[in-house]
Amino acid sequence: MDPETEAVYADYVEQSWPTLVRAAIFLGARPHEAEDLAQTTLVRCYTGWERVNSADNREAYVYRMLLNCLRDTRRTRWWKDRQYDDPRSLERSDRAVGGDSAERLAVADAVQRALGTLTKPNRDVVVLRYFVQLTEKQTAEALGIPPGTVKSRLSRALAHLASNDHLLDLSGGTKK
Amino acid sequence: MTDLENLWDDYPVGKAPTGAILAAATKGQQHRRRIVVRPLLTAAAVTGLAGAFLTGMLVDDGSGGGGNPPGAEALPSHVAFQADLEPAKNCDDLLETYINRALDLVGPYGWGGGGPIYYAEDGVQLGGLDRLSGTLTDGTGAMRRDYKSLNSAARIPQTSRQESSETGTNVQEMAVDEPDTAKTDGKILTLVRDDALVVYDVTGSSTKKLGRIGLPGLENAEILLSGDTVVAIGADDDAEDRPSDEYGYGYVQPTGTRVLTISLADPAKPKVTHDVTYDSGLSSARQHGSTIRLVLSSGLPDFDFVEPGGKRSDNKARKHNRKLVKDSKIEDWLPTITTDDKSQQLLDCTNVAIPSDDLALDTTSVVGFDAESPDKVDAIGLAGQTGIAYESADHLYLATGGGWGGPMDRCFDECMGSRIRGTTSGSSYLFDFELDGKQATHVASGEVEGAIRDRWSIDEADGVLRLAVGPTQETGNFNSIVTFQRDGEDLVEHGRLDNLGRNEEIKSMRWFDGLAIMVTFRNVDPLYAIDLSDTAKPKLLGKLKIPGFSSYLHPLGPNRMIGVGEGPNGKRGWGAQIALFNVRDVTNVRRMDVHNYDANTVARAGMDPRAFTWLPDERVALTVLEKYTSRRIGYVSVVRVKDGKLHERLQQVEYGDDVDDVRALPMPDGRVVLVTGEDAQFFEL
Numbered sequence: 001m002d003p004e005t006e007a008v009y010a011d012y013v014e015q016s017w018p019t020l021v022r023a024a025i026f027l028g029a030r031p032h033e034a035e036d037l038a039q040t041t042l043v044r045c046y047t048g049w050e051r052v053n054s055a056d057n058r059e060a061y062v063y064r065m066l067l068n069c070l071r072d073t074r075r076t077r078w079w080k081d082r083q084y085d086d087p088r089s090l091e092r093s094d095r096a097v098g099g100d101s102a103e104r105l106a107v108a109d110a111v112q113r114a115l116g117t118l119t120k121p122n123r124d125v126v127v128l129r130y131f132v133q134l135t136e137k138q139t140a141e142a143l144g145i146p147p148g149t150v151k152s153r154l155s156r157a158l159a160h161l162a163s164n165d166h167l168l169d170l171s172g173g174t175k176k
Numbered sequence: 177m178t179d180l181e182n183l184w185d186d187y188p189v190g191k192a193p194t195g196a197i198l199a200a201a202t203k204g205q206q207h208r209r210r211i212v213v214r215p216l217l218t219a220a221a222v223t224g225l226a227g228a229f230l231t232g233m234l235v236d237d238g239s240g241g242g243g244n245p246p247g248a249e250a251l252p253s254h255v256a257f258q259a260d261l262e263p264a265k266n267c268d269d270l271l272e273t274y275i276n277r278a279l280d281l282v283g284p285y286g287w288g289g290g291g292p293i294y295y296a297e298d299g300v301q302l303g304g305l306d307r308l309s310g311t312l313t314d315g316t317g318a319m320r321r322d323y324k325s326l327n328s329a330a331r332i333p334q335t336s337r338q339e340s341s342e343t344g345t346n347v348q349e350m351a352v353d354e355p356d357t358a359k360t361d362g363k364i365l366t367l368v369r370d371d372a373l374v375v376y377d378v379t380g381s382s383t384k385k386l387g388r389i390g391l392p393g394l395e396n397a398e399i400l401l402s403g404d405t406v407v408a409i410g411a412d413d414d415a416e417d418r419p420s421d422e423y424g425y426g427y428v429q430p431t432g433t434r435v436l437t438i439s440l441a442d443p444a445k446p447k448v449t450h451d452v453t454y455d456s457g458l459s460s461a462r463q464h465g466s467t468i469r470l471v472l473s474s475g476l477p478d479f480d481f482v483e484p485g486g487k488r489s490d491n492k493a494r495k496h497n498r499k500l501v502k503d504s505k506i507e508d509w510l511p512t513i514t515t516d517d518k519s520q521q522l523l524d525c526t527n528v529a530i531p532s533d534d535l536a537l538d539t540t541s542v543v544g545f546d547a548e549s550p551d552k553v554d555a556i557g558l559a560g561q562t563g564i565a566y567e568s569a570d571h572l573y574l575a576t577g578g579g580w581g582g583p584m585d586r587c588f589d590e591c592m593g594s595r596i597r598g599t600t601s602g603s604s605y606l607f608d609f610e611l612d613g614k615q616a617t618h619v620a621s622g623e624v625e626g627a628i629r630d631r632w633s634i635d636e637a638d639g640v641l642r643l644a645v646g647p648t649q650e651t652g653n654f655n656s657i658v659t660f661q662r663d664g665e666d667l668v669e670h671g672r673l674d675n676l677g678r679n680e681e682i683k684s685m686r687w688f689d690g691l692a693i694m695v696t697f698r699n700v701d702p703l704y705a706i707d708l709s710d711t712a713k714p715k716l717l718g719k720l721k722i723p724g725f726s727s728y729l730h731p732l733g734p735n736r737m738i739g740v741g742e743g744p745n746g747k748r749g750w751g752a753q754i755a756l757f758n759v760r761d762v763t764n765v766r767r768m769d770v771h772n773y774d775a776n777t778v779a780r781a782g783m784d785p786r787a788f789t790w791l792p793d794e795r796v797a798l799t800v801l802e803k804y805t806s807r808r809i810g811y812v813s814v815v816r817v818k819d820g821k822l823h824e825r826l827q828q829v830e831y832g833d834d835v836d837d838v839r840a841l842p843m844p845d846g847r848v849v850l851v852t853g854e855d856a857q858f859f860e861l
Binding site: 013018028123 | 179180181183184186187188189190191192193194196197198200201202285483484485486681697742748749750751775776778804805806
């Protein structure tokens with residue numbers, strides 16, 4: 001890859017990183033896992049970057065990769081046996097940055113409680129469309145479903161979330 | 177919602193590890209290898225292909241032609257294409273059509289002329305292995321053929337019982353068996369686990385493991401059982417990933433199919449008897465008696481395409497790539513079969529038909545063989561892409577998936593993938609093949625405006641083809657039932673019922689001799705009962721609206737039907753749902769009882785009908801559920817149907833990806849074996 005294109009790629013990495021990590025968390029990854037996934041996704045995008053970058057549906061491509069990465073990790077026996085909530089394994093992690101790691105865990109847990117009540121298909125749609133804010137077309141392409149299904153799943157998911165009680169745990173406030 | 181939005185914003189992300197990412201990315205970049213299949217063509221390889229053909233030789237003698245060999249008149253003749261599809265006259269002819277159509281598709285980056293390629297994801301399904309395709313499908317029901325309704329005096333058509341196949345799989349057509357991860361003949365049970373075949377004795381009071389054999393080179397295997405022979409089919413582990421697949425959303429489509437046959441003559445010592453590979457992906461596999469039929473899809477060949485960059489302009493790249501296509505040989509396009517390390521071209525050029533330009537460019541192969549001799553195949557091909565394969569007892573229908581089928585948005589000129597995927601015309605194309613043992617013969621073609629979603633939308637009964645069709649830009653925004661009859665070489669539209677589920681998506685179909693049940697969904701679930709006793713005039717008999725929807729329908733007999741799907745659970749949640757319907761009077765379908773599961777749950781039967789088993793003698797349904805929390809948990813729900821009510825009990829059985837493989841296999845003696853990722857045990861109802 002020539003230096004100019006590589007620079008464009010590096011820019012994309014910087015700019016897309018936060019959303020990719022957040023998306024991974026909202027899709028159900030643990031904090032550690034989310035960063036691994038974002039990294040793997042971006043590394044995989046490197047191949048054929050020029051073409052990926054110039055396509056209209058670059059975002060759809062990247063998020064599709066993220067979903068595939070998440071699915072692939074979930075398939076391994078390793079994931080099945082791993083103790084995600086074991087605090088000792090987190091302490092051993094070299095990536096946690098001080099107090100942030102506690103905050104990450106808290107947020108990830110709260111997100112799990114709230115979004116865990118959605119079915120996977122609906123959750124995928126609401127994360128990509130509502131939180132990442134992909135367009136309907138991009139969401140449809142990323143998930144391989146028709147745009148109409150994006151609309152119906154989104155409205156179902158939003159209706160379900162609007163009436164959900166779990167968030168009270170974190171906000172500690174009154175239901176809106 | 178704002179709580180969640182705050183959580184999104186509050187999550188402390190930290191800086192991107194750009195340096196590490198760049199380092200990992202550049203290290204991983206490999207030099208792309210050229211993958212062009214050049215089969216080893218030897219005279220001795222002729223023995224690998226059985227079947228007789230009208231013209232042409234089995235082995236390309238290098239002259240590029242396929243003229244009549246001397247004494248051709250003495251050969252028995254089987255004309256594989258008897259309708260409008262024209263087979264190629266010779267290899268040069270066939271090659272020319274591939275090249276001409278391909279030149280329209282080549283651009284500066286290779287296939288597609290600029291954007292990422294969408295390969296036929298719908299087509300790559302192995303029975304219920306929809307995870308291979310990456311798309312979400314709602315598998316649903318179809319027809320049974322052999323059960324004769326006792327209530328023949330009734331003038332209103334009725335539902336009838338759907339049973340598992342003889343090997344314990346919940347199939348679409350009872351005379352046609354489908355691959356699964358576990359099979360039984362009542363004496364032994366054999367299943368695939370961790371890329372190995374495990375055999376159990378199920379005659380005793382508890383299951384006993386007898387033997388095990390690795391399945392080398394086979395990934396995501398599913399099996400068929402014929403007598404003592406297990407036919408294991410899956411992706412060829414040794415096939416190289418095509419570099420061009422890297423542009424296909426990171427999902428790498430299987431590029432090879434492997435068939436291993438294993439003899440269980442001594443069930444404690446299973447033995448691999450044959451190993452056959454194809455360099456094409458698998459679309460479907462079915463079993464009729466001892467005949468196995470595969471539908472393969474080759475995709476577009478991998479040329480050493482270049483990209484613009486550096487000194488190479490877009491134009492230069494395009495020119496280079498076009499030249500690669502122009503210089504291609506027939507072996508680049510046609511699939512290869514390899515047996516005992518000897519490879520040869522699977523299809524004789526004169527047995528490849530050239531369809532209209534409306535079909536995406538691809539090579540679809542229809543391959544038949546006897547379960548005990550997978551190396552002796554009968555194969556014909558079509559130089560186009562068909563995503564859907566449906567088999568009844570003696571017919572195979574290939575169909576293209578037309579357009580999007582989404583109820584809300586129709587796809588206009590800028591449809592995704594255009595000529596690379598499916599068709600852009602908004603119409604679906606049908607090809608009817610008559611089946612006779614290993615042989616398939618194309619006998620008729622047809623066309624319908626609208627989208628055919630998957631094989632469950634197709635059904636054949638008494639020579640009439642029935643289709644459930646969704647909307648495309650060629651139709652109104654509703655669903656239809658369309659029937660076809662064969663008139664010589666044409667499948668001609670015979671009857672039609674429109675305006676079903678306006679603005680809604682078809683969720684499931686069940687077909688019976690004189691009846692069809694369709695479930696559509698947008699916010700509520702209308703269940704439509706359609707009278708097909710006169711296939712020239714399908715009539716709407718009744719409609720039932722309930723919250724939630726059924727994505728899998730299982731008829732228990734003429735009076736009752738079970739629907740498995742999703743719905744509101746009455747506690748402001750949404751989760752899996754199972755319902756009992758009274759279908760005695762299909763003009764007035766009533767829901768008798770419903771059971772809602774917890775809010776996190778999904779009923780797997782909606783995605784894979786093999787996750788559902790009906791035990792008619794006990795009147796019990798076993799269905800697999802999964803729950804998504806921080807991990808995935810699988811349950812078997814035991815649902816007893818008694819006095820018009822559902823009595824349910826839930827048992828946790830598995831977690832993680834093994835939930836996909838949970839099966840409840842019914843034995844002829846009425847017992848049930850529960851297969852999980854770890855074990856196979858008798859299950860107490």
